[in-house]
Every structure is written in structure tokens, then in C-alpha cells.
Amino acid sequence: MTVAEPWRWPEETWRSHVEQVRAGRSLVDADQARRWKDGAKAAVLFSFDSDHETPSLRDGETSPGRMAQGEYGARVAVPRILDLLGRYEVPSSFYIPAVCALLRPDEVPAYVDAGHEVAVHGWIHERNTQLTYEQELDLLGRALGVLEEQSGQRPVGIRTPSWDFSDSTLRVIRELGFLYDSSLMADDEPYELLAEGEPTGIIEIPVEWIRDDAPYLMMDRFASLRPYMAPRQLVQIWKDEFDAAYAAGGVFQLTLHPHIIGHRSRLVVLEELLQHIRTHDDVWVTTHAELAHHLRPALTSEEAR
16 A cells, blocks of 8 residues: 655644644743742753663674673763762663663662662663554563562653654553653653643653764764764753753753763763752752652642643
8 A cells, every 4th residue: 555645645644643642731830939849940850871782782783893882881881970970969860771781780779779760761772663562562561670670669761762652652651650751852841741632641851862962972883973073062062951941940851871971081071061060059950750750740730731
């Protein structure tokens, strides 16, 4: 069967695609004094996608060279990052594929022991848009079980490996009982996800490629992918993003990858960013899970509706 070109679609077709998963109401309190914990001016969220070897494993690229690049993230970068976060007292959220957790059973407990959140990031960094509902439910369900066993608590958050939803993702997230997702980009501030116009009770803590190290710093020897920005230039973008979020009384959210940001010349700019943020005494530095719990009452607020 031939699929019609999008310009031939009737209105019900293009409208159904747009409305499948949509941004609902903002969950940020209009009252600045009640907006964030202890009356903070803004909220700051650091997150790390501990992918390690899984993007290469997912694609069947299993050479020792590929595996070594991923191993660097767990072997060298994660300890450095945990030390840096500890020195600046920055609780963070670590999203880890289950295969990474199984390869190193001590990694997830190390995050928990250091006071960080552990959340779901797929099974093997799979591309969920290529999966059926049954496959996606199975992989995420198993990943949830692995992280619950290793961390001692059931994760409440998920970040899809490809920062995208399949036709089934929202259904799967709801069935598995997640409190929040952090994969989509419809706002600067957290909002409630809608499914075909209906509220779901799922909090979205939006990400953005601007606030991610991968687009600026990734390298692939055999593809046209090269770092195109010096770390010291990149940190200015993130400082500007924080400053704007602070001025607006909103959320500054950043996503990093240990195997990318954890190199010496790059970790120094992460420390520079932390120093900049810590010059502000009135910010709430927290995990994605804690922010979601803070926002949860807004889901049932009649005033918010």
C-alpha cells in the first residue's frame, strides 16, 4: 500500500499525528514564593546519561576500539564526575541502560550511595521508534526490574534512549507507573503530557539539544561527525542558559554523558559552570525525581486546571 505524501493528507491524518502526544498545562506555580523548595529563585537539574558501550552494542559495532570508548565512561569518567559533584554538593540524576548496569553491578549502588537518582534509560540504548508495543514494554519492564534490584528502590523516571516516543511509548510509560519522563522538548519548563488531548498525570521535564554535550563534542572516526566547538566556548552557552532560567525563575536542566564530558579538558568547563551556579545562593539544585515529586500536587490542583 502506497503512503500518500504528507501534502495529500486529509486534516484528520495530520491532526492525529500532532495530537498523539502533546504538551499540556505548565506545572510551574505562578506564585514565585511557592514555586520552588524553600522559596528558591530557580531550580537546577544536572543529569548524566551513562550510556557507556550500549550505543555501539545496539548497532552491532563490537570492535575492541568501540568497546574501549564506552568503557572509558564507566572506568574513568564516572569516578571523576562523582568526585566533582560531591565537592560542589550537586545531587544529580543518572539515566543508565540496564545492560550497563548488568556489566558493572557496582555502578548503580555507587550512584545511590553518593545521593543521586537512578532512572531508566532503556535496555541496550535501543531505538524505541523501531519497536512494537510488546517489545518496548518487555525491554523497559526488564530494565526497570534490573535498576530496582540494584538500587534498592523502584525508579520513578525515564528518559528514552533516543529522546523520542514511538506510537506506544506513552502507553508503556503509563502502564509501568512512571511519575515523569525527560525526553521531549515542547517547553523550557515542566508540563503535563497529554495523550490525544487528554491529561495523563505524567510529568514531562523537558530536555533540549542546546543543553546537551553530545551535539557539540561527539566524534566518529568513520562518519562526518567531529567536535565543532571548544569546551570553553560551549560553557558560555550553558552559562547563558542558566542565567536566563534564573532571571525567569524557571528550571535549568542539563544533560551530559560520562564518556563525552568526562575527559580532562572538558570536565574543567563543567566545574566552571558549577562554580558559576554556586555563586547564586537562591537556587534549588536537585534531582529530576525530587522536582517531579515537588510538582506532583499541581497535577490535581483545580486552580491549575
